[in-house]
Amino acid sequence: MAKRRVTKIDPRKELSPYINHQSTKNKRKKNTKVSASLSNLHAERRRSLFRRLGSIVVISLIAIIGLGYYVSPLANIGSVRVQGADDLSSKAIVASSGIKASDKVFDYLFNQKSVNNKLVKKYPEIKSVNIKLSHFNQLTLQVKEYSTLGYLKVGNKYRKILANDKLGTRAISWSKADQDKPIFIGTNHESSLKEDLKLFNSFPASFKKEVKVLSGNTRRKSQIILVMKDGNVVIGNITTLKDKIKYYNAIKEKAGKNSLIDLEIGAFSRPLTSSEKRAYDIT
Structure with missing residues (x-):
């Protein structure tokens, strides 16, 4: 039997071109x-x-x-306006702030706290001050005031009683006052005003809105008189009235208009006399 001829192939030689091609690639x-x-x-x-x-x-x-x-001159303060302080003098506020025309705008924009502290210390009605810039060199002092609780009558003038329990700087005429706010009279001493304010603030909000006059002109220091917008007069004791005021509406319905409601010791009512109406300016 004839032997089959075997051809010897070297795999490395056969694959070499492919390997070289892949390596190059x-x-x-x-x-x-x-x-x-x-x-x-x-x-x-x-x-x-x-x-x-x-x-x-x-x-x-x-x-x-x-x-x-x-x-440049543009950075010098050209003018100063005051907003939000209707009852105060704008000129006085600017003078108290220490701002001068020769000063630089940025000196106050970046140091507002100094101006705020000066004005808050000077005016009890000022709560805070914010400085705004407009038209390159015009400053505006935006004043935020404390709200007004009422007015203290001093002679023929009225001073604001502020939410921080302090009095406003200026005494104004009644025509310039918010006539919906109550008037405090007969409280010339600071201690008595604080006591009256403490009592007034203890009342319910709905009742406080109806108080027209709170008077300390009474026979006894412990006594207080409230003239109401509905034409009634309430007499009470400073230390007990806040607890008894809850009976006011029920008594008022039975008593009717223009009555004196006495809550000082017990609780009773009667019609006001003509002289009492004149004394309390009730028409």
Whole structure:
């Protein structure tokens, strides 16, 4: 039997071209990737550099413009207005603030606390002050005042009783007052006014709205008289009236209009006399 002829093949020789081709192809891919990465890195560095340079230029321009404005006459205060303090003198407020025309605008915009403290200390009705800038060099002092609880009658004038339990600076005429607020009379001493305010603030909100006059002109220091907007008069004791005032509406319904309701010791009512109506200015 004839022997089959075997051809010997070296696999490495057969695969060598393919391997070399793949190796060359991979090297090209790697070189392409590295080249692309380097290009992207350079581009990103250029963009980052331009961004930093742009930021530096913008900041520098702003600083130059700001410095130029600060040293120019435009930065000097041209005028000062006051808003929110109708009963106070605007000129007096500006003078008390210490602001002068030769001062720089930014000195007060960035140091508002100093102006606020001066005015709050000077005027009891001022709660806070905020400074605003308009038209480059015009300042506006925006004043926020304490709310008004009522008015203390001093002679023929009236002074605000503020929510911080202090009195307003100015004495005004009745025509300029909020006539819906109660009037406190006969409380010339600070201690008695504080006691009357403490009593008044202890009343329910609905009852406080109906009080027209709170009078300390009484026979006894412990006694208090309330003239109501509905035409009734309430007499009570300073220490007990806050607990008895809850009976007022029920007694008023039975007593009717223009009655004297006495809550000082017990609880009774009677019609007001003609002389009492005149004394309490009830028509």
